[in-house]
Amino acid sequence: MSALPQNLSGLNAEDLDSQETLEWKHALEAVIAQEGPERAHFLLEQLLEHAREHSIDMPFSATTGYVNTIEPDQEAHSPGNLDLEGRLRAYMRWNAMAMVVKANRLDPQDGGDLGGHISSFQSLAHMFAAGFNHFWHADNTDEGGTHGGDLLYIQGHSSPGIYARAFLEGRISEEQ
Numbered sequence: 001m002s003a004l005p006q007n008l009s010g011l012n013a014e015d016l017d018s019q020e021t022l023e024w025k026h027a028l029e030a031v032i033a034q035e036g037p038e039r040a041h042f043l044l045e046q047l048l049e050h051a052r053e054h055s056i057d058m059p060f061s062a063t064t065g066y067v068n069t070i071e072p073d074q075e076a077h078s079p080g081n082l083d084l085e086g087r088l089r090a091y092m093r094w095n096a097m098a099m100v101v102k103a104n105r106l107d108p109q110d111g112g113d114l115g116g117h118i119s120s121f122q123s124l125a126h127m128f129a130a131g132f133n134h135f136w137h138a139d140n141t142d143e144g145g146t147h148g149g150d151l152l153y154i155q156g157h158s159s160p161g162i163y164a165r166a167f168l169e170g171r172i173s174e175e176q
Contacts, residue, residue: 080133088168089125095164096121103160121161128161 015021032040051058100118121128131152139149154162166172 089129092161092164093122093125096160099160117157120157124158
C-alpha cells in the first residue's frame with residue numbers, strides 16, 4: 001500500500017478496494033509518463049490477454065468511446081486549401097440539389113422517380129470530399145504503379161453529388 005491521500009470520492013461506489021484501484025491507476029499514469037503511451041497500451045493488451053487465458057469474464061463492447069489518437073499538435077498539416085474545398089463542396093451540393101429537383105419534375109411512363117434525395121448527398125458531402133481528396137485512389141497500374149484502384153459503391157440516392165463533382169472536374173458535360 002502506498003501513502004496516498006484518503007480522499008477517494010469520485011471512485012466507483014461499487015469498488016470493493018478503491019485504494020488498490022487508485023494504485024493501479026497511478027501505476028498506469030507512471031508508465032505513460034516514464035515509458036510512453038505505446039508501452040502502456042502494450043501492458044494493457046497483455047493484461048487483457050492474461051485475463052482471458054484465466055477465463056475472466058471480460059466486458060465486451062463492440063464500440064469504444066471516441067478518443068482522438070493523435071494530439072492536435074502532432075497532426076499532419078492538411079495539404080488542401082480549406083476555403084477552396086469548402087466552396088467546391090457548396091457548388092457540388094447546389095448542383096446535386098438542382099439535378100434532383102429537375103429529375104423529380106419528370107414523370108416517367110412507368111410512374112417511377114428519377115431524382116434521388118436531396119439530403120442523402122448533403123449529409124455525406126464532407127465525407128465524400130475527404131475520401132476523394134485524401135484516401136481513395138484511382139488505378140495507377142497503367143503508369144507503372146502498383147495500386148489497382150479502390151472500388152467504391154455509392155448508394156444511388158447519393159449519386160447526384162458524385163455527378164456534380166464529375167461535372168465540376170470536367171469529366172462529364174452538362175448534356176451527359
